[in-house]
Amino acid sequence: MHDGLERSERGWGELVERPNWAPGDIDLERPSVARVYDYWLGGAHNFAADRAVAQKTLETMPELRGVVLNHRAFLRRAVRYLLGRGVRQFLDLGSGIPTVGNVHEIAQAADPECRVVYVDIDPVAVAHSRSLLNGNDQVSVLQADVRDAAGVLTSSEVDKQLDFDEPIGVLMIALLHFVSDEEDPWGIIGGYRDRLAPGSFLAISHAGYEADEETDASREARKIYNRDVTRMTLRDKTELSRLFGGFVLVEPGVVRVPAWHPESPADVEEAGKDFPGFAALGRKA
Template sequence: MVEQPNWLPKGVDLEKPSAARCYDYYLGGAHNFAVDREFARQVQQIAPNVGELAQNNRAFLRRAVRYCVDNGIDQFLDLGSGIPTVGNVHEIAQRVNPSAKVVYVDNEPVAVAHSQTMLADNPNAAMVHADMLDVDTVFAAPQTRELLDLTKPVAVMMVAVMHFVGDDKQPQEVVRRYTERLAPGSYLGFSHVTGDHYRDELESAVSLYANSTNPLTLRSRGEVEGLLSDLDLIDPGVVYVPLWQPESPEDVWEDPSRSWIYAAVGRLP
């Protein structure tokens, strides 16, 4: 048994790595543990640039939120939000619109604890401790009911989370159960790991993640488009993350497929 620090929230499994805590490590954060760092180092042997991949995905989140704000969205639901780091949704949105409302959802106790601390003095943002697959619980949470007006458009962020939802969990139904609660004109920001290129490396990563608390499922571009079939995709559609509305030519990688992740933003008709 691994001895748990006194400050650690109840329910944290330190015997297995957590995707949220590994992602925190890739981004240079400090809210991770030895089991996460050892796992992350194994991933780095497969993908030495995994930190850059994580940063690239985070940059897509920033661009997607800004796009939504620029198009009149002032309320956000961030699913599988993870451990707070620089450039959280409320920071991006409220920098432009201080009255923007943001609800975060995660089931990882460390992510929840640190988010609650960070948001303690922010009346327009809150954390819901729930599994994003439990859609009814997410929408019934007091924080969601208080902050989000579902009669008006909402931007839902599913960034780097749905590849942790296996086919047995009916991912398309999960997406549909969220979008059917939203008003017309709502948006969905979405990113997902794929094996369309660099398949051998990705399969090795899948094997590693099979031993974590968050097994990984690769999906093709066509499968990602299928998950978003109820939405009108914003130009340029489903593309590798460096290609989704880059802010400068330097943002576009020489080989965008090396990012491993597809990204898209869709609008609900």
């Protein structure tokens, strides 16, 4: 150890350092979804392996960083929309590593009594979330696989914060493209939906294109990501709509991510027909 870092030379061609904030059981050589995403957002909680694959994809598809930022902006807009509809508790699934503009920051700025549960499988994401939230009794962090809806919903963290007799905003931001059809995303969503009170909401943003829209650059970037991080399943507008079974879509329905309740002309311009992702919000009747 030196200056809080454990150093070793590994196969990514860069000196691998284990910072003192990194849990000891993390494989520094294996990129993770949360840490690659953190790098794209400009965060500092990532390792050489994460940076290497993230940079490779950016070299192939330079607009990818802007795409990721648009998903983050949709999160902000969706939470504010829900606050305006009286929602005061949120379940953020696949929440990732904390960056500026987290759900609790947005929600508690409007109402300090808002409650939030963050759920992620990545130990770095969980460790940093817990550190950030130290002393905030209205927020809990759960390390769990979001595909296990029963496990998440029966956890002590969820039991402490969320009242299922009242509306809850469930957030699946840039998450479900990591769930293949074989893993039954409809069933996973149903496991959460069935516990929700009427008036609850589901927000989803998802990578995807309509038929014949995907570019060669996008295909190459996805090939790199599939090989080095995890496989992605792109879905089109119709396929995303089908994930909202049991929910009534809020206007404007399923649209390109920047086009959902845009806040500026730049959002509208960004939502050109080839933007690689869709978003929507549904309400449980």
